[in-house]
Amino acid sequence: MSVPSVSVLPVAPLVPDPADSSSDCLRTLTRKDFQTEQEIRWCPGCGDYAILTQVQKALASLGVPRHRCVFVSGIGCSSRFPYYVNTYGFHGIHGRAPAIATGVKCANPNLSVWVVTGDGDGLSIGTNHLIHCLRRNLDVKVLLFNNRIYGLTKGQYSPTSEFGKRTKSSPLGTIEQPIRPVQTALAAQATFVARTIYADPNHLAQTLDAAARHRGAAFVEILQNCVVFNEGTFDNVAKRATAEESRILLQHGQPIRFGKDGRRALMVRNMEPEVVNLDTDRVAESDILVHNAQSTSPALAALLAELEPPRFPTALGVFRRVEQPTYDELLMGQIRDAQSKRGEVNLQKLLDAGTTWEVA
Amino acid sequence: MDPCCSDTGRELLELRQSTVRFAGDSGDGMQLVGSQFADLASLSGCSIRTIPDYPSEIRAPAGSLAGVSGYQLSFGDETTTPGDSPFVLVAMNPAALKVSLPDLQPGGIIILDADEFTTANLAKARYEANPLEDGSLEGYRLIPVAMTRLTEEATKPSGLEGSGRARCKNFFALGLTLWLYDQPMQPLLEWMMRKFRKNPAVMAANGASLRAGYNFANTNELLRVHYRVAPGKLPKGRYRRVTGNEAAALGLITAAARAGRPLVYAGYPITPASDILHELSARKEFDVRVIQCEDEIAAACAAIGASFAGAIGATGTSGPGLALKTEALGLAVMTELPLVVINVQRAGPSTGMPTKTEQADLLMALYGRHGEAPMPVLAPASPADCFDVVFDAVRIATRFMTPVMVLSDSFLANSAEAFRIPEVDRLADLRVPSPTRAMKDFAPYRRDPATLARPWAVPGTEGLEHRIGGLEKQDVTGVVTYDSENHRRMVELRARKIENIAQPIPEARAEGSDSGDLLVVGWGSTYGAIVAAVRQARQEGHSVAHLHLRHLNPLPRQTEQVLRCFRKILIPENNTGQLASVLRSQFALPVTSLSKVEGRPFLIRDIRNAIEESLRK
Numbered sequence: 001m002s003v004p005s006v007s008v009l010p011v012a013p014l015v016p017d018p019a020d021s022s023s024d025c026l027r028t029l030t031r032k033d034f035q036t037e038q039e040i041r042w043c044p045g046c047g048d049y050a051i052l053t054q055v056q057k058a059l060a061s062l063g064v065p066r067h068r069c070v071f072v073s074g075i076g077c078s079s080r081f082p083y084y085v086n087t088y089g090f091h092g093i094h095g096r097a098p099a100i101a102t103g104v105k106c107a108n109p110n111l112s113v114w115v116v117t118g119d120g121d122g123l124s125i126g127t128n129h130l131i132h133c134l135r136r137n138l139d140v141k142v143l144l145f146n147n148r149i150y151g152l153t154k155g156q157y158s159p160t161s162e163f164g165k166r167t168k169s170s171p172l173g174t175i176e177q178p179i180r181p182v183q184t185a186l187a188a189q190a191t192f193v194a195r196t197i198y199a200d201p202n203h204l205a206q207t208l209d210a211a212a213r214h215r216g217a218a219f220v221e222i223l224q225n226c227v228v229f230n231e232g233t234f235d236n237v238a239k240r241a242t243a244e245e246s247r248i249l250l251q252h253g254q255p256i257r258f259g260k261d262g263r264r265a266l267m268v269r270n271m272e273p274e275v276v277n278l279d280t281d282r283v284a285e286s287d288i289l290v291h292n293a294q295s296t297s298p299a300l301a302a303l304l305a306e307l308e309p310p311r312f313p314t315a316l317g318v319f320r321r322v323e324q325p326t327y328d329e330l331l332m333g334q335i336r337d338a339q340s341k342r343g344e345v346n347l348q349k350l351l352d353a354g355t356t357w358e359v360a
Numbered sequence: 361m362d363p364c365c366s367d368t369g370r371e372l373l374e375l376r377q378s379t380v381r382f383a384g385d386s387g388d389g390m391q392l393v394g395s396q397f398a399d400l401a402s403l404s405g406c407s408i409r410t411i412p413d414y415p416s417e418i419r420a421p422a423g424s425l426a427g428v429s430g431y432q433l434s435f436g437d438e439t440t441t442p443g444d445s446p447f448v449l450v451a452m453n454p455a456a457l458k459v460s461l462p463d464l465q466p467g468g469i470i471i472l473d474a475d476e477f478t479t480a481n482l483a484k485a486r487y488e489a490n491p492l493e494d495g496s497l498e499g500y501r502l503i504p505v506a507m508t509r510l511t512e513e514a515t516k517p518s519g520l521e522g523s524g525r526a527r528c529k530n531f532f533a534l535g536l537t538l539w540l541y542d543q544p545m546q547p548l549l550e551w552m553m554r555k556f557r558k559n560p561a562v563m564a565a566n567g568a569s570l571r572a573g574y575n576f577a578n579t580n581e582l583l584r585v586h587y588r589v590a591p592g593k594l595p596k597g598r599y600r601r602v603t604g605n606e607a608a609a610l611g612l613i614t615a616a617a618r619a620g621r622p623l624v625y626a627g628y629p630i631t632p633a634s635d636i637l638h639e640l641s642a643r644k645e646f647d648v649r650v651i652q653c654e655d656e657i658a659a660a661c662a663a664i665g666a667s668f669a670g671a672i673g674a675t676g677t678s679g680p681g682l683a684l685k686t687e688a689l690g691l692a693v694m695t696e697l698p699l700v701v702i703n704v705q706r707a708g709p710s711t712g713m714p715t716k717t718e719q720a721d722l723l724m725a726l727y728g729r730h731g732e733a734p735m736p737v738l739a740p741a742s743p744a745d746c747f748d749v750v751f752d753a754v755r756i757a758t759r760f761m762t763p764v765m766v767l768s769d770s771f772l773a774n775s776a777e778a779f780r781i782p783e784v785d786r787l788a789d790l791r792v793p794s795p796t797r798a799m800k801d802f803a804p805y806r807r808d809p810a811t812l813a814r815p816w817a818v819p820g821t822e823g824l825e826h827r828i829g830g831l832e833k834q835d836v837t838g839v840v841t842y843d844s845e846n847h848r849r850m851v852e853l854r855a856r857k858i859e860n861i862a863q864p865i866p867e868a869r870a871e872g873s874d875s876g877d878l879l880v881v882g883w884g885s886t887y888g889a890i891v892a893a894v895r896q897a898r899q900e901g902h903s904v905a906h907l908h909l910r911h912l913n914p915l916p917r918q919t920e921q922v923l924r925c926f927r928k929i930l931i932p933e934n935n936t937g938q939l940a941s942v943l944r945s946q947f948a949l950p951v952t953s954l955s956k957v958e959g960r961p962f963l964i965r966d967i968r969n970a971i972e973e974s975l976r977k
Contacts, residue, residue, distance in 0.1 A: 022822040067822045083827050088819035091829025093691050099658035103665025106649050107624050132654035338644035345645050347617050348784045355399045356600045
């Protein structure tokens with residue numbers, strides 16, 4: 001199976017701080033540099049291993065020194081992640097990683113801050129923080145591992161579980177519509193929104209790299225199995241046998257085609273998406289939907305994000321990537337402006353402000 | 361009161377202390393003239409204490425009882441509370457009179473705007489008969505003045521239009537009050553020059569109104585007596601007026617500057633703590649990074665994240681918000697990161713009475729976390745003390761690597777007093793070194809043997825990469841472990857670290873005498889009323905002393921010894937006896953609780969009466 005590359009826009013590469021003469025800046029880092037001695041406690045066969053490997057590789061290739069990286073997580077299997085990455089790490093409380101990360105980034109905007117969360121952590125107990133972190137465009141990278149189950153608590157349905165799914169806490173099937181991570185991120189006006197899958201290391205690596213290079217809030221949904229409680233949940237997209245026909249690999253500026261030799265394509269008629277077969281349906285090349293990740297409107301991205309089996313393939317890749325000022329830039333900008341407007345900062349003057357009097 | 365002669369030939373009486381309330385409609389500018397009067401009283405050397413009484417509604421109907429806005433201040437030689445009951449009431453309309461009259465002291469002076477006592481306004485205030493005519497004000501000295509009309513006339517030359525001129529009558533009322541208390545107009549006129557610099561017509565009209573009020577009083581037959589209040593005994597220094605919330609905000613900025621770190625304040629709007637958020641948001645030039653978060657939980661977590669990254673992380677809230685932050689506070693205890701939480705208490709439970717004061721979060725502050733999660737708790741005694749307590753909270757948080765809770769309350773938040781401005785360079789140096797690569801044998805939980813604090817290794821420091829979190833970790837290495845012996849040791853270490861904080865703080869000491877019949881023990885905002893009540897009782901020869909607990913956890917050394925030196929212990933609290941139950945359980949001592957949960961601070965006489973009753977028994 002050929003894996004088309006994720007379209008990478010010409011953005012400024014992450015330049016190591018010139019003032020930083022640390023050893024990490026003077027040599028080429030490898031994945032090994034980002035490994036820790038901590039024994040990894042995920043179940044054998046868990047998708048988390050593949051993600052960890054690719055994140056470590058991505059960090060090495062980005063050239064950001066280890067001491068300038070911070071991984072923040074909440075609670076859940078995915079949230080053990082920081083213990084296994086040899087950077088600074090903060091294993092927080094359930095759902096609150098984006099809030100902790102906000103504080104970290106505002107205290108030191110020079111840090112490369114990553115949030116690792118899951119479908120329960122990020123989209124149930126912590127949805128509020130996730131949405132607000134994204135809409136503020138805080139310069140953090142959010143990796144949401146979606147396995148559509150609560151694994152650490154041993155098998156209850158999650159907010160992304162399919163309607164009707166039978167689990168320990170839904171023996172008769174869930175009666176809830178699942179929340180959709182990518183649509184939620186788009187609704188929150190995230191400036192970078194992507195989806196990838198644990199089982200495709202190359203696509204995963206490219207997506208992580210693109211997210212890391214984005215300036216602003218980057219949201220990446222990573223489809224993942226839970227080997228114990230939800231094995232095979234994304235198999236149609238993950239397995240080589242079915243992947244080609246069941247997934248779209250989005251590329252900015254390219255017509256959306258998929259399937260064997262790219263003979264199937266996506267069209268939109270009356271605002272409804274439609275899969276056409278280029279061999280059997282009478283379709284002009286120009287009728288095929290062209291992906292535009294840079295559209296200011298999130299409408300197209302939302303339409304693509306909503307495609308799902310059985311009627312549609314699952315779209316992977318970058319749905320949206322736009323440039324907007326980041327929260328931390330704006331915050332520090334206001335501070336610099338206030339400092340230049342008010343001249344030299346004098347704490348004594350602040351305390352002495354207003355009507356004062358002397359007692360002799 | 362010794363009568364003496366003033367230069368106008370009228371009687372000038374000297375008072376040690378007096379209380380005034382300015383009351384009017386929300387739009388009448390009562391807060392402004394009240395605070396200006398407070399500044400003038402301060403300039404004359406008095407100690408002051410103020411308390412506003414705002415309507416709870418954002419815009420209550422004009423003239424209604426719900427729309428009355430009041431500003432009460434007490435001033436004199438030893439003022440420590442805003443006064444039990446006003447001696448002078450300035451009432452700008454019937455509603456203001458009706459709301460305030462029950463508090464006025466018998467024989468007190470009522471100055472009111474007679475023009476506002478119309479049939480319509482009387483109806484809005486639900487008066488069935490005009491109180492100016494039905495004899496109901498007979499026990500008071502009533503001074504009805506046609507303020508609206510007189511202001512109208514006095515301000516004509518200013519060139520301001522009618523409605524703008526009508527708004528000046530608060531200064532007319534202030535002018536009357538200045539004369540009544542023998543206060544000079546000059547400082548106020550100078551203040552007006554600055555305040556209304558950009559609007560000369562408004563300046564002229566307000567100035568004319570103030571003078572007209574003053575002169576009216578000076579020439580009017582209604583006022584035969586005026587008063588001079590004795591100056592205070594404040595320590596030497598430079599002063600300004602601050603509210604508790606202002607002082608808390610200044611304390612945070614100052615402490616962060618003395619620590620040489622940026623301040624990250626994460627908050628969520630909540631009454632009565634929002635003013636801290638506002639104050640700090642306007643101080644960006646001091647590298648104050650304010651994050652208005654999506655909720656209270658996020659605010660606590662963002663502050664913790666900021667501390668992890670090396671800033672002074674702080675958050676402020678009130679009771680309901682503190683409840684939401686609880687889990688995050690446990691995280692700060694577990695990760696042993698500095699964090700300052702300012703809880704401006706209000707009447708609860710639940711939404712309760714958001715604008716009313718209470719001290720009922722003490723037990724939550726001490727114990728309201730799951731697991732063994734000890735945390736230092738401090739409480740300011742007065743508005744200005746909010747500065748010092750917050751400063752100390754930052755010092756404790758950073759020195760001991762722990763979250764610290766500051767228990768302010770709605771009363772302190774909005775009340776004002778004179779604040780002795782510190783010389784910044786003489787304040788304690790709060791710098792704590794963060795380890796660098798050069799540090800030998802770095803481990804995230806290798807403790808300082810003296811303080812038991814772990815090192816504050818900050819992201820961005822090469823070679824000290826480490827992971828922390830809410831899971832139990834191995835002593836020294838910080839590696840996650842569920843080892844039972846290790847957990848026992850870590851629980852004990854975390855507790856001992858907090859107990860150690862009692863070492864550098866001053867020992868408990870009773871004010872007044874070291875032993876005797878009765879010890880009144882207080883914490884937080886009850887301080888002023890207790891000081892005054894104990895002073896009065898001692899002047900009458902009673903054997904009473906006062907122990908104020910600034911630190912609620914850990915309690916100061918010698919607390920038990922001090923308590924045991926008195927026959928009886930009385931504990932006034934704006935709750936149902938929370939400190940009382942802490943002291944009972946800790947020291948197995950019989951204590952009497954004096955509870956007031958009416959949404960209002962203690963009056964001096966509340967405590968006086970309880971002291972007397974206690975001594976009688």
